[in-house]
Amino acid sequence: MEEKDISRAVIKRLPRYYRYLGELMEDGVERISSNELSGRMKVTASQIRQDLNNFGGFGQQGYGYNVKYLHSEIAKILGLDRTHNMIIVGAGNLGQALANYTQFEKQGFKIVGIFDVNPVMQGVSVRGIEIRMIDELPEFVKDNHVEIATLTLPKAKALDMAKLLVDVGVKAIWNFAHTDLNLFMPEDVIVENVHLSESLMRLSYNLSRFEKDHKQEQGKI
Amino acid sequence: MEEKDISRAVIKRLPRYYRYLGELMEDGVERISSNELSGRMKVTASQIRQDLNNFGGFGQQGYGYNVKYLHSEIAKILGLDRTHNMIIVGAGNLGQALANYTQFEKQGFKIVGIFDVNPVMQGVSVRGIEIRMIDELPEFVKDNHVEIATLTLPKAKALDMAKLLVDVGVKAIWNFAHTDLNLFMPEDVIVENVHLSESLMRLSYNLSRFEKDHKQEQGKI
DNA sequence: TAGATTGTTAATCGATTAACAATC
C-alpha cells in the first residue's frame, strides 16, 4: 500500500528516534515539537519531519507530536510490536555475552536457543538455556518458529553456517563474523552486519587524524 | 598538508577495503584493478578510485593497485601502524567478551586493563588481566598511556563514567552503552558508538518489511 | 480567532557515477 522505498539513511535514524521518545516517556513528557526534539537530538527539525512523513502524518499542526503515540507507531514500523524468536549460533564469549543480555528480550527479541559446533559445549547452559549441537538445528528452527539467527562464529565457519541457517528456514541473520555474508545470501534473507573491528578502526582513524591536526596546530604557533 | 575534510561515508568504507585487501594478500594476489575489486566488493570501480584518491595516488595507470602496498597505506591512514593502549570499563558479560577477544590485539589495540564499579569484581581476572576498581583509574591511565576506553557499562552509569574518563586523559571512547555520549563530550574526544539494539531494530524493520511485501505478493495472485 | 507547528514542495548541498584525458 504505502510502499515508497524508504532510504537506508532514514531507517538508520528510526531506532534513535525510538530511543529518545522512550526516554521522553520515562520523563513524563506528553508532547514534543520537531523543533524541541531537534534540540535534544542534534538533528534538524526539518529532517525529523521529513523522516516521519515517510511513514505517515503522526503529528498535528499547532501541537506537535504525541510522544506515546509516536513511540508506539515507530515500534510498529520497526516490528517491535511483536515477539521475534532468535537463536544464537556460536557459544563463544560474544555469543554467551549476547545470550546473557536481557535488554533484547525486553524489546521482543526472545532467545530460544543457543548452538555451537564444538562438542565440548554440549549441555552447558547459559542463562538457563542449554547449548545444543548443530544437528538439532533444523528441527529446532521449525518447532520454535525461529526467525532470527545471531551468528557469532569465527569468520572461517560463518559462511557455511549462514547457508545452513538459510536452508533450514531462518529469515534473518545478525552477523558478528568479520565477513560480508550478504554477498552470498539469497535476496529474501535479511543480513544485518555488526563489524566491531571496523568500528574500532573508524575510532582509530579519528584518533590519528585528531593527533595529526593537533601537532600541526602546535607547529604553526 | 593534505587536509581536505574526508567525508564520513568514505571513512566508513575504508576498513572494508582494508579487510578485502588483507584477504587478497592471504590469497597471494599481488595486484588488483579497481574494476576487479569492484566485482568482489559490490561497489563501483569509480567509487573505489574516488575513495582512495582522497588520500593520495596509490595506483598506477595500466597496472592497478599493488595489494600489499595499498593494504599498508590504508593501515597507516586508519592508524593501524602503531599500538593503541585500551582499557575496558565495565566487566560485565560484554566487557569480558571483548576482553577475551584476541582479534583486536592483532590489529594493534592492546587491552592493558579492565575496570569495574562493582567491588565483587575486584581481583577477578580475565585473560590474565586483573579487574581493578575505578579509584585506580587516574593513575593507571597516566602510567600506561591509555588512549582508548571501551565503555561497557549500563546506560545509567555511562555518562558520568565517560566524563571521568575524559578528565583523566582518555582520548577516545568506544561506547557500547545505549546513550549518545557524543552530545556531552568535548570536541576533542573521539566517541565511536556501537548501538547493538539499534542494529537489531534495523534487522527487525527489514524483516517486517519483507514479510509485508511477501504477503502483498501473495494477495495479488 | 491568532499562534503554533506540521506536512510538503522547492532549493541546496553532498555523494555517487560516468566519462575521459593522462600516463604507466
Place this chain on the structure above:
DNA sequence: TAGATTGTTAATCGATTAACAATC
C-alpha cells in the same frame, strides 16, 4: 608502441535543509 587502468573532472542522483501554505 598499444593496451590497460588510473586520477580527475563533469554529470547525475539522492539526501538534507529551507521555506511556506495548510491546518489544528
